[in-house]
Amino acid sequence: MRTAPVLSVVLLAALLGAAPRAAGTFSSATLAHARAARDAGLRDDVGYETLRSLCTEVGPRLAGSDGDRRAVAWGLATLTRLGFANVHAESVTVPHWERGECRLAVTAPWPQPLDACALGGSVATPREGIEAEIVPAGSLGDLKGLGEERLEGRIVFFRGHMERSRTGMGYGTAVQVRTRGAVEAAKYGAVGVVIRSVGTDASRDPHTGNMHDDSTGTRIPAFAVSAPDADLLDRQLATGRPVRVRLWSDSRDLGTARSANVVGELPGRGPVPGLVVVGGHLDSWDLGQGAHDDGAGVATMIAAARLAHAAGAHRHTIRVVLFANEEFGLSGARDYAARHAGELDRHVVAMESDLGAFDVWGFESGFGPGRGALVEPILSVLSPICTEYAGDGSRGDSDTGPLAERGVPVMELLTDARPYFDLHHSSNDTFDKIDPALLRENVAGYAALIALAASGDVDFGRLPPGERRR
Amino acid sequence: MRTAPVLSVVLLAALLGAAPRAAGTFSSATLAHARAARDAGLRDDVGYETLRSLCTEVGPRLAGSDGDRRAVAWGLATLTRLGFANVHAESVTVPHWERGECRLAVTAPWPQPLDACALGGSVATPREGIEAEIVPAGSLGDLKGLGEERLEGRIVFFRGHMERSRTGMGYGTAVQVRTRGAVEAAKYGAVGVVIRSVGTDASRDPHTGNMHDDSTGTRIPAFAVSAPDADLLDRQLATGRPVRVRLWSDSRDLGTARSANVVGELPGRGPVPGLVVVGGHLDSWDLGQGAHDDGAGVATMIAAARLAHAAGAHRHTIRVVLFANEEFGLSGARDYAARHAGELDRHVVAMESDLGAFDVWGFESGFGPGRGALVEPILSVLSPICTEYAGDGSRGDSDTGPLAERGVPVMELLTDARPYFDLHHSSNDTFDKIDPALLRENVAGYAALIALAASGDVDFGRLPPGERRR
Numbered sequence: 001m002r003t004a005p006v007l008s009v010v011l012l013a014a015l016l017g018a019a020p021r022a023a024g025t026f027s028s029a030t031l032a033h034a035r036a037a038r039d040a041g042l043r044d045d046v047g048y049e050t051l052r053s054l055c056t057e058v059g060p061r062l063a064g065s066d067g068d069r070r071a072v073a074w075g076l077a078t079l080t081r082l083g084f085a086n087v088h089a090e091s092v093t094v095p096h097w098e099r100g101e102c103r104l105a106v107t108a109p110w111p112q113p114l115d116a117c118a119l120g121g122s123v124a125t126p127r128e129g130i131e132a133e134i135v136p137a138g139s140l141g142d143l144k145g146l147g148e149e150r151l152e153g154r155i156v157f158f159r160g161h162m163e164r165s166r167t168g169m170g171y172g173t174a175v176q177v178r179t180r181g182a183v184e185a186a187k188y189g190a191v192g193v194v195i196r197s198v199g200t201d202a203s204r205d206p207h208t209g210n211m212h213d214d215s216t217g218t219r220i221p222a223f224a225v226s227a228p229d230a231d232l233l234d235r236q237l238a239t240g241r242p243v244r245v246r247l248w249s250d251s252r253d254l255g256t257a258r259s260a261n262v263v264g265e266l267p268g269r270g271p272v273p274g275l276v277v278v279g280g281h282l283d284s285w286d287l288g289q290g291a292h293d294d295g296a297g298v299a300t301m302i303a304a305a306r307l308a309h310a311a312g313a314h315r316h317t318i319r320v321v322l323f324a325n326e327e328f329g330l331s332g333a334r335d336y337a338a339r340h341a342g343e344l345d346r347h348v349v350a351m352e353s354d355l356g357a358f359d360v361w362g363f364e365s366g367f368g369p370g371r372g373a374l375v376e377p378i379l380s381v382l383s384p385i386c387t388e389y390a391g392d393g394s395r396g397d398s399d400t401g402p403l404a405e406r407g408v409p410v411m412e413l414l415t416d417a418r419p420y421f422d423l424h425h426s427s428n429d430t431f432d433k434i435d436p437a438l439l440r441e442n443v444a445g446y447a448a449l450i451a452l453a454a455s456g457d458v459d460f461g462r463l464p465p466g467e468r469r470r
Numbered sequence: 471m472r473t474a475p476v477l478s479v480v481l482l483a484a485l486l487g488a489a490p491r492a493a494g495t496f497s498s499a500t501l502a503h504a505r506a507a508r509d510a511g512l513r514d515d516v517g518y519e520t521l522r523s524l525c526t527e528v529g530p531r532l533a534g535s536d537g538d539r540r541a542v543a544w545g546l547a548t549l550t551r552l553g554f555a556n557v558h559a560e561s562v563t564v565p566h567w568e569r570g571e572c573r574l575a576v577t578a579p580w581p582q583p584l585d586a587c588a589l590g591g592s593v594a595t596p597r598e599g600i601e602a603e604i605v606p607a608g609s610l611g612d613l614k615g616l617g618e619e620r621l622e623g624r625i626v627f628f629r630g631h632m633e634r635s636r637t638g639m640g641y642g643t644a645v646q647v648r649t650r651g652a653v654e655a656a657k658y659g660a661v662g663v664v665i666r667s668v669g670t671d672a673s674r675d676p677h678t679g680n681m682h683d684d685s686t687g688t689r690i691p692a693f694a695v696s697a698p699d700a701d702l703l704d705r706q707l708a709t710g711r712p713v714r715v716r717l718w719s720d721s722r723d724l725g726t727a728r729s730a731n732v733v734g735e736l737p738g739r740g741p742v743p744g745l746v747v748v749g750g751h752l753d754s755w756d757l758g759q760g761a762h763d764d765g766a767g768v769a770t771m772i773a774a775a776r777l778a779h780a781a782g783a784h785r786h787t788i789r790v791v792l793f794a795n796e797e798f799g800l801s802g803a804r805d806y807a808a809r810h811a812g813e814l815d816r817h818v819v820a821m822e823s824d825l826g827a828f829d830v831w832g833f834e835s836g837f838g839p840g841r842g843a844l845v846e847p848i849l850s851v852l853s854p855i856c857t858e859y860a861g862d863g864s865r866g867d868s869d870t871g872p873l874a875e876r877g878v879p880v881m882e883l884l885t886d887a888r889p890y891f892d893l894h895h896s897s898n899d900t901f902d903k904i905d906p907a908l909l910r911e912n913v914a915g916y917a918a919l920i921a922l923a924a925s926g927d928v929d930f931g932r933l934p935p936g937e938r939r940r
Binding site: 057058070110112115202204228231232235239289428430 | 536581675701901
């Protein structure tokens with residue numbers, strides 16, 4: 001039995017007021033705390049009620065919008081009400097883009113309206129709109145083969161489908177045309193871009209998302225159509241007749257605005273506590289209520305942190321960060337990493353939940369070298385929630401990525417990405433899509449991880465600096 | 471064995487050139503034809519390709535719209551191309567209403583946009599819109615209890631949910647607030663109506679549909695919000711704070727327009743053939759592509775009629791009717807019944823498919839008295855498709871209702887109404903939602919029924935005149 005000696009090491013370390021430098025292992029008291037936090041999570045209602053409040057009283061909260069400002073106020077009020085200490089906002093500059101309205105329609109050979117939305121950051125069309133033939137392309141790589149001859153004065157229609165999978169691995173490939181489609185197509189003289197929504201559902205609701213237009217040349221507008229509308233374009237194209245589409249939008253780039261990371265803490269009892277940073281992003285796209293993306297992450301981490309705190313004494317401080325503007329350029333995550341650069345060595349581990357409150361199927365770590373022995377006890381505590389270990393390759397989620405790049409270890413739970421990408425960035429990301437039992441599963445899993453991490457029993461090491469999130 | 475005598479009766483009747491007056495029964499040749507038509511239906515592609523063409527080349531086709539005119543042209547061209555005889559249009563006057571645009575939003579206590587659509591036939595709001603507190607009501611019956619004191623100057627929010635069931639029985643109850651909500655609420659001084667969509671899905675796409683405003687008093691605008699938006703209103707109301715909503719729409723009543731029933735025939739070989747009238751409605755709501763409602767019915771009956779015709783000689787003429795404007799007042803069905811009043815006694819049976827190309831689970835009849843013996847052989851032929859008999863209570867579907875009221879017997883296949891009312895009247899009613907195998911199931915079932923009916927072997931009797939469709 002290793003319990004007694006391990007307890008002694010922990011007690012000794014606590015008495016000395018220093019985190020153990022070796023990886024160590026979790027004390028049986030810590031394991032019991034983590035299991036208690038986990039089990040409380042499976043009965044938790046704070047997560048669901050917190051998310052209900054966010055979706056009902058704030059709703060859409062795109063960076064820079066009125067909703068974003070209300071979300072920051074909501075975050076401060078919520079963390080205060082729920083007993084967090086040191087609740088404050090850390091001001092962040094965010095881009096400010098307004099969608100306005102858009103209208104897309106096939107004009108020939110068979111006129112039909114299209115359900116579409118501008119991609120985030122797209123320029124508007126000219127006031128009179130743009131009408132041109134569409135040229136289908138499967139991926140960015142097809143543009144070169146089509147060349148200026150086919151693309152000059154045309155609208156590129158990126159028609160590829162995103163693969164639906166539990167891991168969400170299809171997103172990375174499919175999203176290329178959203179982020180880079182307009183910039184690349186413009187190089188060949190295209191006048192606009194229409195993409196099949198980067199999503200996996202069959203609803204008539206398009207999925208928006210960020211595009212990166214760093215071009216110094218002509219900027220062209222970019223839109224997503226819903227899957228059924230992309231199918232319609234495919235069917236009209238399949239007849240062999242030229243298909244013409246009209247684009248119109250009045251989206252506006254309004255420069256920058258002020259937003260904030262919202263921070264609250266549950267203090268650890270160590271004399272010089274480390275920081276376990278957990279969070280989600282507070283902003284959302286404007287079409288839905290940001291329920292799964294990422295209200296669920298915000299609510300999960302708020303609820304989980306409290307349960308970990310309540311389960312037993314912890315040496316490290318649990319810091320909840322509700323990040324500003326993940327969607328439109330990671331402003332909050334970058335600001336946090338820069339603002340807290342001087343205390344990053346106190347950040348013992350970071351976690352973000354940003355893949356929706358769906359079934360948790362696995363655990364992934366990003367620990368320093370030689371920490372493999374930590375996995376088994378973690379999986380043991382998680383076993384009622386999930387049993388799969390996805391390896392030590394994590395370099396953080398969006399908002400923890402900049403911390404991982406600077407060496408902060410990370411942990412994350414992996415949720416079923418199939419329903420997530422049905423809703424992601426679309427108007428369907430609403431509170432009614434939250435299953436309370438699955439939200440609890442996420443709360444329970446993170447409550448356990450936070451209890452383990454905040455105990456201070458172990459040292460997760462440091463990641464090799466400079467490594468980027470996949 | 472009754473086969474030989476039955477055949478003799480049929481042959482005798484054929485030689486005499488008269489339909490048998492007794493109910494009779496189906497000859498084994500007819501049963502073989504029906505089974506052959508059915509089996510060909512299970513391999514059919516004409517239905518799917520016809521529906522693809524309608525959804526791709528016409529799409530939305532609300533009565534009076536450009537799409538409606540193109541649908542009539544499509545119907546004439548399609549029936550001609552597929553070998554029907556006597557293809558023609560019978561002009562029908564239809565109402566002409568244009569949706570325009572609408573914008574709904576919660577303004578207090580927590581502002582959020584609402585995904586909404588005007589109900590078909592709704593008046594526009596004043597140019598400046600309407601903003602008022604919403605008052606929740608479960609059904610029309612609640613209005614009296616609320617009274618003028620609660621409703622004067624308010625917007626009524628009908629928040630009832632439609633029950634999801636295989637039979638679609640929840641529709642009849644739920645639809646009351648759509649058809650009568652505005653008229654009834656106006657009597658108490660309400661200034662607008664918002665209903666939870668009459669549908670069973672959780673998508674962000676509202677369901678439109680006809681409202682009947684025969685009021686001579688003040689007319690007030692009426693809108694449907696999607697289920698998630700109705701949930702949002704419920705959640706804001708549940709906090710006990712007054713909820714205010716802003717309504718704006720510029721829908722337009724443009725009087726009447728010309729449309730047409732499209733008719734084509736597959737002639738029977740009888741000297742004085744009766745008529746087996748089969749069809750669906752050609753119009754659709756404007757939000758989707760009218761794929762299941764009722765492109766599927768149109769395509770099913772076109773394909774099924776051809777297969778029944780091809781399977782063997784039939785005495786009666788199979789007349790396919792693609793009815794105008796079912797959605798907005800049954801103009802085509804009423805016109806057909808009136809225009810053909812003089813030959814209704816030649817109408818031996820009528821069938822409409824208008825519950826989507828979903829799984830066929832049952833058969834329902836509306837025969838004259840004493841025709842119970844016909845059911846068993848019909849079910850026997852249908853047995854690979856469906857086995858349940860829903861009784862003899864049918865009084866037709868929407869467009870066959872006016873014929874049934876005048877005594878024409880009816881038959882119909884019953885499809886699974888659960889997925890139907892997820893899509894019905896919403897933007898999600900698009901071609902990608904068609905399962906080719908289920909469409910074939912419908913084609914096969916109706917091909918069998920048409921082959922049986924057109925044989926002339928049996929007399930389906932007459933329905934008691936004046937009885938209304940449930």
